[in-house]
Amino acid sequence: MILWRALVCTVAVVASLLSSPHLTQASPRYCPRLDAELAWHGANQARLQEFLCSQRPGQRGIAVFDWDNTIIRNDIGDATLFWALRNEKILQPPGRDWRVTSRWLTADAAAALRLACDGAWPGRPLRTAGRDTRCADEIRSVYADQKTTTGRAAFAGWDHRRVEPSYAWAAQLLAGHTRADIRRFAAAARREALRAPVGATQTVGSGNVNAWVRYYPQQRDLIRALRKAGFDIWIVSASPQPVVRVWALGAGVPPSRVIGVRSVYRSGRQTYRLQGCGGERAGVITYVDGKRCWINQVVYGQRGPAAWDQQPAARRPSFAAGDSTTDVTFLRDATELRLVINRNKQELMCHAYDDVDGRWLINPMFIQPLPQRGSPYPCSSTAFVDSNGDSGPVRRWDGTIIPDQPDTIFGPEER
Structure with missing residues:
Protein backbone atom coordinates (compact mmCIF):
# COMPACT_ATOMS: atom_id res chain seq x y z
CA MET A 1 0.00 0.00 0.00
CA ILE A 2 2.84 2.35 0.89
CA LEU A 3 4.54 1.64 -2.42
CA TRP A 4 1.25 2.24 -4.28
CA ARG A 5 0.71 5.59 -2.55
CA ALA A 6 4.30 6.60 -3.34
CA LEU A 7 3.78 5.74 -6.99
CA VAL A 8 0.54 7.75 -7.14
CA CYS A 9 2.28 10.68 -5.50
CA THR A 10 5.17 10.56 -7.99
CA VAL A 11 2.78 10.50 -10.95
CA ALA A 12 0.90 13.48 -9.54
CA VAL A 13 4.11 15.48 -9.09
CA VAL A 14 5.27 14.69 -12.64
CA ALA A 15 1.86 15.64 -14.04
CA SER A 16 1.96 18.89 -12.11
CA LEU A 17 5.41 19.72 -13.47
CA LEU A 18 4.42 18.91 -17.02
CA SER A 19 1.37 21.18 -16.79
CA SER A 20 3.30 24.05 -15.22
CA PRO A 21 3.23 27.22 -17.31
CA HIS A 22 6.83 27.89 -16.29
CA LEU A 23 7.93 24.58 -17.76
CA THR A 24 5.95 25.30 -20.92
CA GLN A 25 7.58 28.71 -21.23
CA ALA A 26 11.01 27.14 -20.86
CA SER A 27 10.39 24.66 -23.66
CA PRO A 28 12.28 25.83 -26.77
CA ARG A 29 10.08 23.68 -28.99
CA TYR A 30 6.68 24.98 -27.96
CA CYS A 31 7.50 28.36 -26.42
CA PRO A 32 10.35 30.03 -28.31
CA ARG A 33 11.35 33.43 -27.01
CA LEU A 34 11.08 36.63 -29.01
CA ASP A 35 14.21 38.78 -29.11
CA ALA A 36 13.86 41.20 -26.21
CA GLU A 37 16.29 43.62 -27.89
CA LEU A 38 13.83 44.33 -30.72
CA ALA A 39 11.47 47.21 -29.98
CA TRP A 40 7.70 46.75 -30.16
CA HIS A 41 4.97 49.19 -29.19
CA GLY A 42 3.65 48.99 -25.64
CA ALA A 43 2.76 45.47 -24.51
CA ASN A 44 2.68 43.98 -28.01
CA GLN A 45 5.76 41.82 -27.58
CA ALA A 46 4.41 40.50 -24.27
CA ARG A 47 1.06 39.69 -25.89
CA LEU A 48 2.79 37.91 -28.77
CA GLN A 49 4.99 35.99 -26.32
CA GLU A 50 1.93 34.94 -24.36
CA PHE A 51 0.32 33.75 -27.57
CA LEU A 52 3.41 31.71 -28.50
CA CYS A 53 3.42 30.11 -25.06
CA SER A 54 -0.27 29.24 -25.22
CA GLN A 55 0.23 26.72 -28.01
CA ARG A 56 -0.08 23.10 -26.87
CA PRO A 57 2.52 20.50 -27.87
CA GLY A 58 1.53 18.97 -31.18
CA GLN A 59 -0.82 21.83 -32.01
CA ARG A 60 -0.15 23.04 -35.56
CA GLY A 61 -1.82 26.33 -36.34
CA THR A 70 3.92 44.20 -43.14
CA ILE A 71 7.11 42.11 -43.23
CA ILE A 72 9.09 44.76 -45.09
CA ARG A 73 9.04 48.53 -45.39
CA ASN A 74 7.90 49.58 -48.90
CA ASP A 75 6.64 47.57 -51.84
CA ILE A 76 8.35 44.84 -53.88
CA GLY A 77 5.82 45.10 -56.71
CA ASP A 78 6.91 48.73 -57.11
CA ALA A 79 10.57 47.80 -56.85
CA THR A 80 10.34 45.12 -59.54
CA LEU A 81 8.27 47.14 -61.99
CA PHE A 82 10.52 50.19 -61.65
CA TRP A 83 13.58 47.96 -62.20
CA ALA A 84 11.91 46.45 -65.29
CA LEU A 85 11.26 49.92 -66.69
CA ARG A 86 14.83 51.10 -66.09
CA ASN A 87 16.19 47.92 -67.68
CA GLU A 88 13.72 47.75 -70.61
CA LYS A 89 12.17 44.38 -69.72
CA ILE A 90 8.54 45.19 -70.56
CA LEU A 91 7.48 43.87 -73.95
CA GLN A 92 5.28 45.53 -76.58
CA PRO A 93 1.79 43.96 -76.51
CA PRO A 94 0.50 42.03 -79.54
CA GLY A 95 -0.65 44.42 -82.23
CA ARG A 96 0.46 47.30 -79.98
CA ASP A 97 -2.99 46.88 -78.43
CA TRP A 98 -2.68 47.77 -74.74
CA ARG A 99 -6.24 46.68 -74.04
CA VAL A 100 -4.99 43.07 -73.94
CA THR A 101 -2.82 43.86 -70.90
CA SER A 102 -5.77 44.42 -68.55
CA ARG A 103 -9.51 43.94 -68.82
CA TRP A 104 -9.98 47.08 -66.69
CA LEU A 105 -7.76 49.41 -68.73
CA THR A 106 -9.75 52.31 -70.16
CA ALA A 107 -9.76 53.27 -73.83
CA ASP A 108 -8.08 56.55 -72.87
CA ALA A 109 -5.23 54.73 -71.14
CA ALA A 110 -4.81 52.23 -73.99
CA ALA A 111 -4.61 55.08 -76.51
CA ALA A 112 -2.13 57.04 -74.39
CA LEU A 113 0.10 53.98 -73.95
CA ARG A 114 0.01 53.15 -77.67
CA LEU A 115 1.00 56.69 -78.56
CA ALA A 116 3.81 56.92 -75.99
CA CYS A 117 5.17 53.40 -76.50
CA ASP A 118 5.05 53.00 -80.28
CA GLY A 119 8.77 52.51 -80.85
CA ALA A 120 9.02 48.72 -80.59
CA TRP A 121 7.66 45.75 -82.53
CA PRO A 122 5.15 43.47 -80.75
CA GLY A 123 6.98 41.11 -78.41
CA ARG A 124 10.10 43.28 -78.31
CA PRO A 125 11.32 45.35 -75.31
CA LEU A 126 9.85 48.81 -75.00
CA ARG A 127 12.13 51.82 -74.90
CA THR A 128 11.68 52.80 -71.28
CA ALA A 129 15.24 53.94 -70.51
CA GLY A 130 17.27 56.77 -71.99
CA ARG A 131 16.44 60.29 -73.07
CA ASP A 132 13.01 59.57 -74.51
CA THR A 133 10.94 59.18 -71.33
CA ARG A 134 7.44 59.18 -72.81
CA CYS A 135 6.78 55.44 -72.57
CA ALA A 136 8.22 55.03 -69.07
CA ASP A 137 6.32 58.09 -67.87
CA GLU A 138 3.01 56.82 -69.26
CA ILE A 139 3.39 53.35 -67.74
CA ARG A 140 4.50 54.80 -64.40
CA SER A 141 1.56 57.21 -64.35
CA VAL A 142 -1.01 54.53 -65.19
CA TYR A 143 0.45 52.19 -62.56
CA ALA A 144 1.23 54.57 -59.71
CA ASP A 145 -1.52 57.19 -60.15
CA GLN A 146 -4.17 55.15 -62.01
CA LYS A 147 -4.30 58.06 -64.46
CA THR A 148 -2.71 58.87 -67.80
CA THR A 149 -0.12 61.63 -67.92
CA THR A 150 -2.92 63.91 -69.13
CA GLY A 151 -5.10 63.08 -66.13
CA ARG A 152 -7.58 60.63 -67.70
CA ALA A 153 -8.78 57.65 -65.64
CA ALA A 154 -6.66 54.59 -66.40
CA PHE A 155 -8.93 51.81 -65.05
CA ALA A 156 -12.67 51.23 -64.78
CA GLY A 157 -15.24 48.56 -64.00
CA TRP A 158 -13.46 46.49 -61.35
CA ASP A 159 -14.79 44.90 -58.16
CA HIS A 160 -13.23 46.94 -55.37
CA ARG A 161 -13.38 44.01 -52.91
CA ARG A 162 -11.70 41.50 -55.22
CA VAL A 163 -9.08 43.27 -57.27
CA GLU A 164 -6.89 46.34 -57.45
CA PRO A 165 -6.27 46.78 -61.21
CA SER A 166 -2.92 48.55 -60.88
CA TYR A 167 -1.57 45.76 -58.64
CA ALA A 168 -2.77 43.19 -61.17
CA TRP A 169 -1.23 45.25 -63.99
CA ALA A 170 2.20 45.14 -62.30
CA ALA A 171 2.08 41.37 -62.71
CA GLN A 172 0.51 41.47 -66.18
CA LEU A 173 3.22 43.76 -67.55
CA LEU A 174 5.72 40.91 -67.06
CA ALA A 175 3.92 38.88 -69.76
CA GLY A 176 6.14 37.20 -72.33
CA HIS A 177 8.80 36.22 -69.82
CA THR A 178 9.41 32.86 -68.14
CA ARG A 179 9.18 32.30 -64.39
CA ALA A 180 12.97 32.09 -64.31
CA ASP A 181 13.23 35.45 -66.09
CA ILE A 182 10.90 37.11 -63.59
CA ARG A 183 12.76 35.60 -60.65
CA ARG A 184 15.99 37.07 -62.04
CA PHE A 185 14.36 40.48 -62.41
CA ALA A 186 13.06 40.29 -58.84
CA ALA A 187 16.44 39.20 -57.48
CA ALA A 188 18.21 42.08 -59.22
CA ALA A 189 15.63 44.59 -57.97
CA ARG A 190 15.95 43.11 -54.48
CA ARG A 191 19.72 43.56 -54.42
CA GLU A 192 19.42 47.19 -55.46
CA ALA A 193 16.60 47.97 -53.03
CA LEU A 194 18.37 46.44 -50.03
CA ARG A 195 21.62 48.28 -50.85
CA ALA A 196 19.96 51.67 -51.38
CA PRO A 197 20.08 53.95 -48.32
CA VAL A 198 16.87 54.43 -46.37
CA GLY A 199 15.01 57.31 -47.98
CA ALA A 200 16.75 56.97 -51.35
CA THR A 201 14.93 57.64 -54.62
CA GLN A 202 15.57 56.61 -58.22
CA THR A 203 14.65 58.08 -61.57
CA VAL A 204 12.12 56.22 -63.72
CA GLY A 205 11.32 58.07 -66.90
CA SER A 206 11.38 61.72 -65.92
CA GLY A 207 10.13 61.19 -62.36
CA ASN A 208 11.58 60.16 -59.03
CA VAL A 209 10.23 57.12 -57.17
CA ASN A 210 11.20 55.17 -54.09
CA ALA A 211 14.39 53.10 -54.36
CA TRP A 212 14.79 51.29 -51.01
CA VAL A 213 13.27 48.35 -49.16
CA ARG A 214 14.09 46.88 -45.75
CA TYR A 215 12.99 43.78 -43.89
CA TYR A 216 11.54 44.44 -40.46
CA PRO A 217 13.75 42.58 -37.92
CA GLN A 218 10.77 42.26 -35.58
CA GLN A 219 8.72 40.41 -38.19
CA ARG A 220 11.57 38.12 -39.15
CA ASP A 221 11.96 37.28 -35.48
CA LEU A 222 8.23 36.69 -35.05
CA ILE A 223 8.13 34.36 -38.06
CA ARG A 224 11.10 32.43 -36.65
CA ALA A 225 9.37 32.05 -33.28
CA LEU A 226 6.04 31.03 -34.79
CA ARG A 227 7.73 28.37 -36.89
CA LYS A 228 9.51 26.97 -33.82
CA ALA A 229 6.19 26.94 -32.01
CA GLY A 230 4.84 24.64 -34.72
CA PHE A 231 2.99 27.11 -36.94
CA ASP A 232 2.71 26.68 -40.68
CA ILE A 233 3.65 30.14 -42.04
CA TRP A 234 2.05 31.50 -45.21
CA ILE A 235 2.48 34.75 -47.14
CA PRO A 393 -19.97 52.91 -42.60
CA VAL A 394 -17.81 50.07 -41.28
CA ARG A 395 -19.82 47.34 -39.57
CA ARG A 396 -19.04 44.64 -37.05
CA TRP A 397 -20.03 41.01 -37.65
CA ASP A 398 -23.37 41.64 -35.95
CA GLY A 399 -24.17 44.54 -38.30
CA THR A 400 -23.68 47.34 -35.77
CA ILE A 401 -21.77 50.38 -36.97
CA ILE A 402 -18.32 51.09 -35.57
CA PRO A 403 -18.10 54.63 -34.16
CA ASP A 404 -15.36 56.96 -35.37
CA GLN A 405 -11.99 55.99 -33.90
CA PRO A 406 -9.13 58.31 -32.90
CA ASP A 407 -5.61 57.37 -33.95
CA THR A 408 -3.75 56.69 -30.70
CA ILE A 409 -0.89 54.35 -31.69
CA PHE A 410 1.67 56.02 -33.92
CA GLY A 411 5.39 56.85 -34.30
CA PRO A 412 8.11 57.37 -33.52
CA GLU A 413 8.95 53.88 -32.28
CA GLU A 414 12.53 53.48 -33.50
CA ARG A 415 15.37 53.24 -31.05
Missing part, protein backbone atom coordinates in the same frame (compact mmCIF):
# COMPACT_ATOMS: atom_id res chain seq x y z
CA ILE A 62 -1.74 28.45 -39.49
CA ALA A 63 -0.21 31.94 -39.41
CA VAL A 64 -0.74 34.18 -42.45
CA PHE A 65 1.18 37.40 -43.16
CA ASP A 66 0.69 40.04 -45.78
CA TRP A 67 4.04 41.01 -47.33
CA ASP A 68 4.45 44.63 -48.48
CA ASN A 69 4.72 47.04 -45.54
CA VAL A 236 -0.50 36.23 -49.00
CA SER A 237 0.41 39.26 -51.11
CA ALA A 238 -0.94 41.42 -53.91
CA SER A 239 2.51 41.51 -55.52
CA PRO A 240 3.34 39.06 -58.36
CA GLN A 241 3.77 35.45 -57.27
CA PRO A 242 7.32 34.86 -58.65
CA VAL A 243 8.49 38.15 -57.13
CA VAL A 244 7.18 37.40 -53.63
CA ARG A 245 8.76 33.95 -53.77
CA VAL A 246 12.19 35.52 -54.25
CA TRP A 247 11.77 37.92 -51.33
CA ALA A 248 10.06 35.46 -48.95
CA LEU A 249 13.20 33.39 -48.57
CA GLY A 250 14.79 36.36 -46.79
CA ALA A 251 12.18 36.04 -44.07
CA GLY A 252 12.54 32.27 -43.78
CA VAL A 253 9.37 31.44 -45.72
CA PRO A 254 9.75 28.82 -48.50
CA PRO A 255 8.35 29.54 -52.00
CA SER A 256 5.77 26.77 -51.53
CA ARG A 257 4.12 28.87 -48.82
CA VAL A 258 3.59 32.00 -50.96
CA ILE A 259 0.30 33.17 -52.46
CA GLY A 260 0.76 36.18 -54.73
CA VAL A 261 -0.94 37.49 -57.84
CA ARG A 262 -1.00 34.34 -59.99
CA SER A 263 -0.78 34.53 -63.76
CA VAL A 264 -1.59 31.96 -66.43
CA TYR A 265 1.42 30.55 -68.29
CA ARG A 266 1.44 29.17 -71.81
CA SER A 267 4.42 27.26 -73.26
CA GLY A 268 6.44 28.31 -70.22
CA ARG A 269 5.82 32.03 -70.63
CA GLN A 270 3.55 34.29 -68.66
CA THR A 271 0.43 35.60 -70.37
CA TYR A 272 -1.68 38.64 -69.52
CA ARG A 273 -4.38 36.38 -68.04
CA LEU A 274 -4.82 35.99 -64.28
CA GLN A 275 -5.72 32.76 -62.54
CA GLY A 276 -9.18 32.58 -61.02
CA CYS A 277 -10.42 31.76 -57.54
CA GLY A 278 -13.66 30.62 -55.96
CA GLY A 279 -15.15 29.33 -59.20
CA GLU A 280 -14.34 32.50 -61.14
CA ARG A 281 -11.96 32.03 -64.06
CA ALA A 282 -10.43 35.49 -63.98
CA GLY A 283 -10.64 38.87 -62.34
CA VAL A 284 -9.67 37.84 -58.81
CA ILE A 285 -6.38 38.66 -57.15
CA THR A 286 -5.14 38.55 -53.56
CA TYR A 287 -6.96 41.72 -52.57
CA VAL A 288 -9.48 42.26 -49.69
CA ASP A 289 -12.09 39.49 -50.10
CA GLY A 290 -9.86 37.95 -52.77
CA LYS A 291 -7.25 37.23 -50.09
CA ARG A 292 -9.77 35.15 -48.16
CA CYS A 293 -10.70 33.27 -51.34
CA TRP A 294 -7.09 32.46 -52.18
CA ILE A 295 -6.27 31.41 -48.60
CA ASN A 296 -9.29 29.13 -48.49
CA GLN A 297 -8.47 27.68 -51.90
CA VAL A 298 -4.70 27.19 -51.56
CA VAL A 299 -4.15 26.64 -47.84
CA TYR A 300 -7.34 24.72 -47.00
CA GLY A 301 -8.24 23.20 -50.36
CA GLN A 302 -11.71 24.77 -50.49
CA ARG A 303 -12.86 24.93 -54.12
CA GLY A 304 -15.77 26.63 -55.84
CA PRO A 305 -17.92 29.53 -54.62
CA ALA A 306 -17.61 28.39 -50.98
CA ALA A 307 -14.04 29.71 -51.02
CA TRP A 308 -15.50 33.21 -50.75
CA ASP A 309 -17.21 32.39 -47.45
CA GLN A 310 -15.77 32.55 -43.98
CA GLN A 311 -14.92 28.97 -43.02
CA PRO A 312 -15.45 27.24 -39.64
CA ALA A 313 -12.89 28.22 -37.00
CA ALA A 314 -10.90 25.00 -37.46
CA ARG A 315 -10.31 25.93 -41.12
CA ARG A 316 -9.14 29.49 -40.56
CA PRO A 317 -5.76 30.95 -39.59
CA SER A 318 -5.23 31.36 -35.88
CA PHE A 319 -2.84 34.29 -36.42
CA ALA A 320 -2.77 36.97 -39.12
CA ALA A 321 -0.75 40.14 -39.78
CA GLY A 322 -1.33 42.99 -42.22
CA ASP A 323 -1.08 46.73 -42.76
CA SER A 324 -3.82 47.76 -45.17
CA THR A 325 -7.49 47.48 -46.02
CA THR A 326 -6.21 44.98 -48.58
CA ASP A 327 -5.81 42.66 -45.59
CA VAL A 328 -8.96 43.39 -43.61
CA THR A 329 -10.98 40.29 -44.54
CA PHE A 330 -8.37 37.64 -43.78
CA LEU A 331 -7.34 39.49 -40.62
CA ARG A 332 -10.92 39.42 -39.38
CA ASP A 333 -11.01 35.69 -40.16
CA ALA A 334 -8.07 34.95 -37.81
CA THR A 335 -9.36 33.18 -34.72
CA GLU A 336 -6.83 34.03 -32.00
CA LEU A 337 -4.65 37.08 -32.68
CA ARG A 338 -4.38 39.81 -35.35
CA LEU A 339 -1.37 42.10 -35.73
CA VAL A 340 -1.87 45.38 -37.61
CA ILE A 341 0.96 47.65 -38.75
CA ASN A 342 -0.54 51.13 -38.69
CA ARG A 343 -0.42 52.87 -42.07
CA ASN A 344 -3.61 54.87 -41.48
CA LYS A 345 -5.72 52.63 -43.75
CA GLN A 346 -9.26 53.50 -42.79
CA GLU A 347 -11.38 50.34 -42.83
CA LEU A 348 -8.65 48.22 -41.27
CA MET A 349 -7.89 50.71 -38.51
CA CYS A 350 -11.59 51.02 -37.68
CA HIS A 351 -11.74 47.31 -36.88
CA ALA A 352 -8.37 47.29 -35.12
CA TYR A 353 -9.15 50.22 -32.82
CA ASP A 354 -12.69 48.98 -32.17
CA ASP A 355 -11.11 45.68 -31.03
CA VAL A 356 -14.50 44.18 -30.34
CA ASP A 357 -13.12 40.78 -29.27
CA GLY A 358 -9.84 41.88 -27.68
CA ARG A 359 -7.71 40.06 -30.26
CA TRP A 360 -6.29 43.01 -32.22
CA LEU A 361 -2.74 44.36 -31.74
CA ILE A 362 -1.68 47.64 -33.36
CA ASN A 363 1.94 48.59 -33.95
CA PRO A 364 3.41 51.63 -35.71
CA MET A 365 5.65 50.86 -38.67
CA PHE A 366 9.02 49.74 -37.35
CA ILE A 367 10.91 51.98 -39.80
CA GLN A 368 9.79 55.56 -40.46
CA PRO A 369 6.44 55.22 -38.64
CA LEU A 370 3.66 57.59 -39.58
CA PRO A 371 2.71 60.45 -37.26
CA GLN A 372 -0.72 60.57 -35.65
CA ARG A 373 -3.64 60.97 -38.02
CA GLY A 374 -5.03 64.46 -37.62
CA SER A 375 -8.68 63.46 -37.30
CA PRO A 376 -10.56 60.32 -36.20
CA TYR A 377 -11.14 57.57 -38.74
CA PRO A 378 -14.62 58.10 -40.29
CA CYS A 379 -15.79 54.60 -39.36
CA SER A 380 -19.43 55.58 -38.90
CA SER A 381 -19.76 57.21 -42.32
CA THR A 382 -17.29 56.63 -45.19
CA ALA A 383 -14.41 54.30 -44.20
CA PHE A 384 -15.89 51.22 -45.91
CA VAL A 385 -15.70 50.84 -49.71
CA ASP A 386 -18.07 48.35 -51.35
CA SER A 387 -17.66 46.33 -54.54
CA ASN A 388 -18.78 49.26 -56.71
CA GLY A 389 -16.39 51.70 -55.06
CA ASP A 390 -19.10 53.44 -53.04
CA SER A 391 -18.26 54.44 -49.47
CA GLY A 392 -20.26 53.75 -46.33
